[in-house]
Amino acid sequence: MKFFLKIIGAVFLLLVFIVLFKTFTFKSKQVYPPQAKELILDDSCVQRFQKAIQYKTISYDNASLIDSAAFEGFQVFLAESYPLVFTKMELEKVNTFGLILHWKGKLQNSKPVVLMAHQDVVPIEEATKDKWTVNPFSGEIKDGYIYGRGVIDDKGSLIALLESAEILLQQGFVPQSDIYFVFGHDEEISGLKGAKAIATLFKERKIEPAFVLDEGGIITEFKVPGLNKNAAVVGIAEKGYQTIELKINIPGGHSSMPEDKTAIDELAKAVVKLKENPFKAELSQTVQNFLSYIGPEMPFVSKMAMANQWLFAPMIKSTYSKSGAGNATIRTTTATTIFNAGLKENLIPGEAQATVNFRALPGVTREDVIAHVKKVIENDSIKITPIGLGNEPKQVANVDSEEFKKLQKTISAFKKDIVVAPYLVLGATDGRYFGDLTTQVFRFIPFTDPEGFHGVNERIKVSEFKKGISFYYELMKGI
Known part of the structure; x- marks a missing residue:
């Protein structure tokens, strides 16, 4: 017995040694460049931004x-506001409204860079119009914020890119490598005629970007769990999506004589089962990269968990599962978005339909989703039909590349004591269409905690918008 206890003690000590060793050798991946100087900008750039918001470039299904x-x-308006951009760069239109602006660099044998944004915005819900503090298409400034549909998604990035490019052209700057500005016009309805068509053109022309930068991550103040510092999260991959329709037909009848099984009851059971039996949580490579960047900056106990994911993975998964965003980071999510059945209060319907949307981790296919649904609902009477083409992105950018380091350095130069970390973008972006051209597709906008994304009172600080112009200015100077 003593011998057995000695063995247990030895194993425990070895485990403690390994955990502590990994913790103390868990080194920071952050960079500390000299702080960049913000451009001195007057309010004319803000006025142009306000004007851009007033154009109702709304995408509808x-x-x-x-x-x-x-x-x-x-x-x-863009051509009149940025005359040097639209005269010095080659302009090409794709499917009428998709824009490509080609800024030729000094070195024609080097790979180009693609900087993206989209022109379209989502509609304003009729039921929420009166909840807006200002007219949602006014671009009005209130309490230091610019309000309006699209200020975050994604005209803030588009205008900041053009402002910085116009300034550089005024200064006679010529980039080392070619820069392409790609501005799609239908991102909010899947980007098929905009970004996808443009990416197809690039592929036909054998244009292979060094990297692509699109919308996605942001700078956030003290909102990463366990991290007591500001963080800039840079998307290196994004989740896919699959939507399926569930339909069941069971003869209905009068509500006074309900049968044991009805269409609504059976479909409701299936929907509840899907909610209660989610996909398995996993720490994908993208999530592991995120943890390896934020972990060394955390207090000791949290740092120890991040440094020893092999041991503390269950605890990490449990912590992340407690919030909507955290849960979506570690698993393919399930959301029932439409449920249709019934016409009259005393009539049991003979048919019920439900639409379920899945946001899939990279590598999870449509077949995987359908197999999961069949296994969970266990009801052959329910017909499962995929809706649309869906999306199965596989691209994951390399965080050890020079391109990521350049982006990290540029971000760090603008915010003192900031943690830059790669992460998984939970929504879809136009950038995914360029995944066949380069693995180095990044998703980031240089604004701190913008508010009202796709919702009421979408807004961004005036000061943050100006900082964004300075960020893109420095990024392009370094290309």
């Missing part, structure tokens, strides 16, 4: 509702 005049007007 119903194409007949799209106002082409708004897009035409917006592009005329």
